[in-house]
Each structure stands twice: as C-alpha cells, then as structure tokens.
Amino acid sequence: LTASRSFRLGELAERVQGQLEGDAALEIDGIAALADAGPRELSFYAHEKYAPLLPQTRAGALLTHEKLGVAIAQVLVQDPVVSINELLDLFHPRAPAATAGIDRQARVDETATIGRDVSIQAFACVGPEASVGARTTIGAGAYLGRGVRVGEDSILGPNVVILDGSILGSRVILHAGAVVGADGFGYARRDGRFIRMRHVGTVVIEDDVEIGANATIDRATLGRTVIRRGVKLDNQVHIGHNVEVGEDTVMAAQCGVSGSTVVGRRVMMGGQVGLVDHLVVGDEAKLVAQSGVIGDVAPGAIVSGYPARAHREVLRAQAELRTLARLRARVSALERKLSGLADEV
C-alpha cells in the first residue's frame, strides 16, 4: 500500500482477477457509488435500478459483470459487489478494532477470564465467572452477566447487554443496544391473572453470527434458544424463547419469531415478517417482507401475506380480486339476457 492510497487501475483489476477494458495506468484514489464518483474514483454496476445513472456518472472506471456501453474504463468480474468489497480493504484498511486492554473505568469481576489482546472499553461490565476470548472487543457501556462466555475475535458494540449464562461463539458481531438472554414472554394463567414462568434456560449463539442494533434474543424457559453458525439478523429483530434458527439464515429488520418456533437453514426473511409460536420453517424457505406466518412452511417454499401462503397464490388472488368488477358485469349481462329470453319463451 502506498501512503497516498492511490492505485493504478491495472493493479486493481489484477487484485480481483478481473478482465480490464481500458487504461491500466489510470490512477484511482478511492471507491464511490455511481452518483457520487469522480474521475479518479472506481465505481461499480450491480443492480439494473442503477442503469439510468450510467450515462451521467463521472466515475473514472467501473467494476461490472458484463461490458457496458459507456465510454468508461471497465473491469469485468463475476460479482462486482464481492470485488468492490475486496478492494475496499485497500482504500480503507481495517483499523485495529480498538486498543487492546481493559479500560481503567471498566468493571471486570476478579473471577472473570479475559483472553489475550481483548479490548474492554469504558463503563463496560464483565460479571463473575464470565469469559472473553482472545482479541474480542467489549464496547463502552456493554454488560456481560454472570457466567457469560464469548469466543474469540468477536465484537460487542456499545451498550450491548448479554445476560447471565449466555454463550457466544467466535467472530460474532453484536451491534449497539442488542439484548441477549432476557427472560422469554411466558406466563401461565390462573384466575385471569398471569403467573410468570421461570426462565432457567439459556441462549447459545454460534460462530460467525451477526445481530443488529437493538435486536433482542430471549433465553429459553428450559433448555436453549439457539442461533446457529452464520446467521445474520438485522436491526430490531426479535427472537423469542426456545427458538432455533438454522445455519446461514438471514432476517431483515424488525422480524419477530415467537417462542419455540424452529427456522431451518438458509431461510431468507424480508423485513417485518412475523411468525407465531411452535412452527417449523423448512430449509431455504423464503418469507416475503411483512408475511404473517401462522402455519408450518415447507422447505424451499416462498410465502407472503397474512396469513402467509404460497406467494404465487397470493399474487393470483390479488389479480382475481381486480377482475371482480368485470365478473359482476358479466352476471348482470346474463341476468338481462335471461330475462329477455324468458319473455320470448
């Protein structure tokens, strides 16, 4: 890396194993979106929504999947988004996440186990018998309760709360304000009032999971709430007690999963999807944004609407509804004709 963080286009194309169509000597100072990029910046084209921006962009060069009909230097790659992401590391080297060490104003219980090169920031609390793996960062004001275990290379943002006994893997990212391990919403009813269920279970979050800001993951009543390896949950997602979320499943913002529901692997949910309790969602199902799911979902199914059913059916039903006025007109015509016929007969 040069001090000025400037690269020749040829170097960049090589770095992403792309096919260069244009001047290899072009100097590139940075990466920017199509609308913002200037003549010394590299941009990328990855979504047809951006086609109208192509004739106007001032970008010096473009990463793209297929040759575009514009007079701009281009680097052809398989997936422009993946390649741009790789090049961002050149222009914006990953900062050391935080200065290692325990801040003098952090509170770490003397019975806690702290790994090598851990960063614990100001006003963070690490409780009794907790353990924090090597190179993990505990943000300012974050709280780890009694017996919490966090693996290596994980990042807990400011004001994250992890309650007693929760177990987090390695390379886990929790964004600011997320809460893991609060008691689930479970009551028994007696004489019209609610008796609070004890929640003696825990939460297990496996490796490579990312959880968004102000999301909430409740602890199990008995046993465990489990978020499997590679799951990505966006901001303000809610996961109820005893839920299990399968590997590499993603949920967009503000989804809510009720107690004891089991979500399979590689499931994709749009934003604001809700699932009632005790369901099973099969692997690789797709739940369209705002779906309200009240029954099991088969593996690979695509569902939408409330109550969620096959997305194709939902679209067809909506189309039919739009033809209802025409159907009514046909019935009126039939009535008139029939009345005429009856007169004739």
Place this chain on the structure above:
Amino acid sequence: LTASRSFRLGELAERVQGQLEGDAALEIDGIAALADAGPRELSFYAHEKYAPLLPQTRAGALLTHEKLGVAIAQVLVQDPVVSINELLDLFHPRAPAATAGIDRQARVDETATIGRDVSIQAFACVGPEASVGARTTIGAGAYLGRGVRVGEDSILGPNVVILDGSILGSRVILHAGAVVGADGFGYARRDGRFIRMRHVGTVVIEDDVEIGANATIDRATLGRTVIRRGVKLDNQVHIGHNVEVGEDTVMAAQCGVSGSTVVGRRVMMGGQVGLVDHLVVGDEAKLVAQSGVIGDVAPGAIVSGYPARAHREVLRAQAELRTLARLRARVSALERKLSGLADEV
C-alpha cells in the same frame, strides 16, 4: 432441600398435589423439555404439538393433565405448565437478585431516597429527588431521571432508562434497554413544518407490570400515560403518549399503540399488532397477530387483518376469495349455455 438437588418423584408429586402413576422412589435430578430430558429428569406434556415427541422421549417421568399411553411414570396435574414452574423453584432456587448495596461506581444523587436492601449496580444513575423502594434492583448502566419513583421488589435490567417524573409501582420488571418516559410523538403543523409539542405529562406504571427488552413507553403531553396493574408487554413493544392499558392485558412482541388510545382489561394481542390513535379497545378483546386496528374494538371481540375486523369474517372472506375461480367458471358455463339457448330459441 438436599445439597445435591435430587428429589424422589413421590416428593415432587406431593409438592404439586398431583396424582402419581409410577414409582414414587424414582430419583429426579432436574427438569428438561421432552426432546432433551434423560432418565433421571422430569419433563412435561402441555401442547399437542409435542405429541410426536412422546414415543421417543427418554424422560424418567412426565407431568401431564391426562394419563398418556406411554410406559413412563406420570404425575397428573391440572395445569402442567403451572406445576413445572413451581418445581423449577426446587431445582433452581431463586438467587438473591443481586448483592444489596450501592456500587462504588454507581451515581446516586444526594437528594435521592434509597430504601432498605436496594441494589444499585455499576454505572447506574439515580437522579435528584428520585426514590427507590426496598429490595429493588437497578441494573448496571440504568438511568433514573429527576423525581422518578420506583416501588419495592422491582427489577430494572441493565441500561434501562426511566426519564424524569415517571412513577413505577412494586414488583415491576423492566428488561434491559427499555425506555420509559421519552417525549411522545406530537407535533403541530405550521406552514408545512412541524412545531414540537411540549410533553409535560408523565408515565405511571402500576404494580406487577412486566415490560420487555428495548420496549418504549412515552410520556403524556398533558396528564399521564398509564400501564395498569398486571400488564405484560413483550420485547420491543411501543406505547405512545397518553395511552392507557388496562389491568392484566398482554401484548406480544413488537406491538405498537398510538397516542391517546385506551386499551381495556385482559385484552390479548398477538405480535406486531398496530393500533392508530384515539381508539377504544374493549375488555377481553383479542387482537390476532399483525392486526392493523383503525377503529374501536368491542369488548370480547376477536379481530384480525388490516383494517382489522371480526376474525370470523376475515376467514370467510379469504375462503370466498379462493372460490372466485370456480365462480368465474360457473359464469362462463352460463354464458355458453345461454348462447346455445338463444340459438335454439
């Protein structure tokens, strides 16, 4: 209680006044869910969804409402969930919530009144003229503003925020990250811009209320936002300014209630329900998950959908919609026949 926390099944049956069908001398070491329990553990059967697990469970004994056809010792009780909850106290004695005392790194204003055996944890703030009742816990990083009053035996989780003048009763539980008393969302419009309304009202939360993690309860413009005795609000619920929620009402996760709406007693809301402002929801109404409520709801009514109306009607309308294709086919058949008839005539 024995040191090993092991009990004979006969003891456990007696404790919950259950009818024992099996070996009273069986040693039980713990409580677990059907899928997880081993031969020295007690499990329970309380939901037909779990019937498929019965033939495979390795549980040593089961709490159940009716005798099950499996060769496992059983304890028959009226409500297995209630009974399991009672027995959890044996195996998992309630820990003293927190060490009593004010942490040396907490900030308690000298004009605040602190009751007996209160626990105020590290980095918590208790503002001027606030008062905290006996045996209440204020979690790490929690904030109590000026004049806030909290009753006895209440638990405020880590990073909870209670703003100036809010009043909380006894045995209130606020989970981590909940915010009580932020200004409501009220503006007057003048020349296309918004003038912020002063919010000089307050929030009153009565006894035995539980509020979930990252939930928000706004203060009133004038007067009070009121959460009555026994209300249970799940994670990420939002309650707007000047709302009143009646006794023993429950709202599942991510419900939102807009300003000045009055919700009756023993109302039950599924997750992600939304209510617009200035409504009245009658006692014991049921609002199905994801309902969008834009009009008053009668006492005892069951509503669903957007805009929410009688759940029975919604189901009927959906069934009718599915028969639309058939209706269209009947109309086409009529048209053909009529055309044939006309030819004959």
Place this chain on the structure above:
Amino acid sequence: LTASRSFRLGELAERVQGQLEGDAALEIDGIAALADAGPRELSFYAHEKYAPLLPQTRAGALLTHEKLGVAIAQVLVQDPVVSINELLDLFHPRAPAATAGIDRQARVDETATIGRDVSIQAFACVGPEASVGARTTIGAGAYLGRGVRVGEDSILGPNVVILDGSILGSRVILHAGAVVGADGFGYARRDGRFIRMRHVGTVVIEDDVEIGANATIDRATLGRTVIRRGVKLDNQVHIGHNVEVGEDTVMAAQCGVSGSTVVGRRVMMGGQVGLVDHLVVGDEAKLVAQSGVIGDVAPGAIVSGYPARAHREVLRAQAELRTLARLRARVSALERKLSGLADEV
C-alpha cells in the same frame, strides 16, 4: 411570570392573540386535558373524538377554534394545539436542559472539541476527534465514537449511541437508546454463505431532526445515509444503509426503510410501514399505517395495504369482497332459472 405561576385568563388570551369569550379576570393555575381539568385550569378542544367529554368537563376555560355551546369561558384561536403548546411554556418553563459542564465520571477524549456550555453527563463517552457544539447535552451513558460531530443546542438522551464518523446538525434531538451509524445489513453471497460487506460510508443528520427512543439509523456502505432537515422519526423506526429521507418527512413508530430507498419531502407514514430497498417515494406521499411498499410511490399518492397500492383502490377491493356472497347467490339464481328455461325449451 409570577412566583405562583397563576395567570388571568385575559393575559393568556392576549398571549396567543385569541378572542376571549368570558371573564378576563378568571385565575388560571395550570393546563390539563378535558377529562382531567378543574375549575382553575385551562383545557383545549381540538379533536371531535373529544366532543362527548365537553358536557362533563370541569375546566375553567377552553381554547378552541370555534365557539362551543357550553357555559365555559372560551378563547378562540386558529389552532388550539399550537396555542396550548405556547402557553405550556408559561406554566412549565423550560428547565435548563442539564447543568453545563463535563461530569467527573464522563469520559471525554483529550482530542475531542467541546463547545461552550455543553453538558456531558455521567458515564458518557466522547471519542477521539469528536466535536460537540455549544449548549448541546450528551446524556448519561451515551456514546460518541471517533470523529463524530454534533452541532449546537442538540440533545442526546441517556444511552444513545453514535458510531464513528456520523455527523449531526444543530437542534437535533435523539431520544434514549437510539443508535446511529451501525453497519448496514449488506452481504454478498458466495457458496451459500454470506460475506459481510464493508461499510465505509457514514450517516448525516441535518438540523432540527428528532429521532425516537430505540430507533436505529444505519451507516452507508459507500457514501452517506442522509436524514434531511426537520425530519421526525418516532420510536423504534429503522432506517437502512444509504437511505435518504427528505425534509420535513415524518414516520410514526416502528416504520422500517430498507437500503438505498429514497423518501421525498413532507412524506407522512403511519406506524409499522415497511419499504423494500431501492425504491423512490415522491414528495408529500402518504403511506397509511402498516403499508408494505414494494414499488415506487408517486408524489402526493396515498397508498395502503400489502403490497401497497392506491388507498382508494384498496378500500374498493375490500368493499367488493364483501359483496361476493351476493354475487354467488345471483349466479346460483341464474343457474336455476336457466335450467328451468332449458326444460321449457
């Protein structure tokens, strides 16, 4: 202002340039809602929902737009809500937001720039190279990352988190628990797993913006997420990466806007509205509560439902659906008649 905070009604009417109908000498001690006001209090009438309360109110005087048929002193003004808001300042003078100064238990990096009369409360963190404008308040436990800039006269509530590089204008209000600048939800997929996108962009929040408790505003992948002047976002709103929200737009609680969507000026959204990514919503559009928006919205359009379309059409479709049973009956009648006719022929 008198010490007792009591005013003659004539004084109050003058203050809001209202037309007094009643006794100018009437002593008024406070302001209260219709249902709560007593004979020495001023109330207001601004919403027909409150008409049933008029005959019973004990208020000493009323602010109203048009003369009401009740025997109570009245002050006629153009907008009673605006006028009440002005008078609240008399009875509840705005407190000095907080004592100016940096709390001895706050953490302010030595490279941060702190303006005049700033208040930084206990356990707040202000990071390296951050700057805080004059008279701004940083609440207890709040966090400002590296290089964050906040303008003048802004208020950041307790436990607010502003991550590295975010830029906030003047007179900005962020309520407790809001998170600004967390990484957006962007991944590239490779071999069924997700590669995390670098988020090297930032968030810009312009002047006079208000953001609710526990809301989340994500940083851009490249470039900026922008919240323009005068925008008001209610509690638990989520704004994705690279979104732009136009001037004076308001969103009620729990709305979610997905990545790269552009929302125009003076747009109004009810609660729990969701928008997918890469949309354009035109100026002054109205999105009814719980709308699920999956396509662009024209300027001034009113949309509702899922998928959101013209609100008028949605209402018509719902009305048609209710007539379906009748249509079916008409078809059955036709079938019977036709069968009779066929017999005759």
